[in-house]
Amino acid sequence: MPEPLVFAHPEPAPAPTRIWPVFLPFAGCPHRCLFCAQDRQTGRDRAVLAPILADLERDLDAALAGGRGPYELAFYGGTFTALPAPWPEAFLALAARFRERGLVTRVRCSTRPDRTEPAVLDRCRALGLDLVELGIQSFDDAALAASGRGYGGGAARRGCARVVESGLALGVQLLPGLPGDREGLFQADVREAAALHPETARLYPCLVIEGTDLARAWRRGEYVPWAVDRARDELARALPVLWGHGVRVIRLGLAPEGTLTDAVLAGPWHPALGQTARSLALLSIIRRKVAELGRGPVSLTAPRRYQGELFGQANELAPAYAALGLPRTRVRFADTAVFSLA
Template sequence: MADISFTHPEPPPASSRVWPVFLPFAGCPYRCLFCAQDKQTGQGTAELASIFRDLELDLEQARVAGRGPYELAFYGGTFTALPVPWPERFLGLAVRFREQGLVTRVRCSTRPDCVDAALLSRLKAQGLDMVELGVQSFDDAILRASGRGYDGVTARRGCMAVQESGMGLGIQLLPGLPGDRPGVFQEDARLAAALKPEVARLYPCLVIRGTPLAAMWEQGDYAPWTLDRTREELALGLLSLWDTGVRVIRLGLPPEGTLAEHILAGPWHPALGQSVRGLALLEIVRTQVENAGFTPTAMDVPRRYQGELFGHANELAEKYAALGLGAGAVRYVDSTVFTVR
């Protein structure tokens, strides 16, 4: 019986530090059923002049203090649909601090129906390096039921337009939206993986106070995913994305601003990311063991994965024990390789 050795399929993390700049609702052509950027960020509708002044001051203070460098990221609105001249002004500010060594890269978030070749070429020339698209789903029925205002073809075209521009692509998916059906999210994850974006974010849909989705939920017209289903679906989605080298940089909404106190229903958990990553790792180990065809008695685990092997609060311990890998059979090592024997 030979040992099994394998590595984790997750791509290595980026080394850059991100400086987020939130532009709640700025440039957004629609107010989507699920959207609650004001609750998530703790900010109301963006006042762009004020955000610009504050950002300029904060960047200058960081430069003088010798902090950085940073990747500047414009989130929360539809950056490519901001009124003129705001995209140019924000990018001009980023370029100024890039020339001084504080900013190394600039990214933004936007909608797939708010990008085209000419616009992307112009923004790239002005200093934009990466575009994250809030695709949410590639499924026509889900997009229609959620009031997104575009279809799956438009979503795919937007992704390809970003790639053809030479900029980095990010894809954001929002599983569990109205119109969801079994299998749709896994197909969305496969489609996203096939596009090979640089990064992806997976935000399971939550019911947040004050949104149109909250009214649907209160009337019994919408049921969010359970936490168990969310964990299982996201874990499988992770494996699809990792398999094509996509870094998944967010699992679930971060508990920023006043978000937590406004969640009415849905699969929110403070340790969702750890739980999902642990479940994905369990599937990797289980597949390796099944392919090997023997019952293992010990496993060496890279120390980096010590915090997620058994999941949140040891929730996966019994599943590993069923494989023959109880806590006493696991040794954490300074290596990048898993070894099962």
């Protein structure tokens, strides 16, 4: 019996700490971007920061009293590094107080890549910020211009470099399928993002959401979003590239939060989009391992945690595995950390 090929899933281990999101919709944003619907995602029209801060303090106190946590506090939904004084300081000071008490172990924010002045990043870091997620969306000048982001690829790259140079951890958000998209662009963006070795990535295929300028363009027939199948296939290609660079992909597609579900007009919106992309990515990894084996496989033993993922939704990938020589009868799941292809 020849030696089996033993390999681990390339996905980095998940973070040990749960994220506690704090939404500050549109706060600090220089304008409202074409596609952005933070109001629908968060259920808030705009951020009034004083009550958000007061609510957060009350909720953190309750969590501490209830013995919950620890958490990573995450300020999302706006341009945190462009908040006017005293707000970045006020939110970070509150986080620091709960860090001293053991409830908060890490703090992150999201912001735009063109709002990354080194002095601001240094100050935020000194006040306790650990990670910055940059809403890069794309590194491509033409796609960024067509989407009215207000910066080009150079600023996107500079923003990433500044976050790293300031000693903060980097997170990257990409938004494939924007106006100005073209074949191969997303995969080029993924390769460029992966080469920066960010700690995390979020991939949000562009949706048409009621109330946005993109919805108006779509109604005029000026914008055609990706189909669900295209988004699934593109995400599935992106995942092994990011995982292979040690990047944790912490979100695939927008979460069905707030009033978002009712507001999506068009685009690759499917509750299982992320899961089907993950299944397809795993199939591509196993397909490569079968090729590496250099002969028809006899069996595959897979970690039990992939039991719900390997064959895809409603076993849709079973025929593809059978074509590889791995019908269901030759696949078993076991309490093991690695795959074994014999």
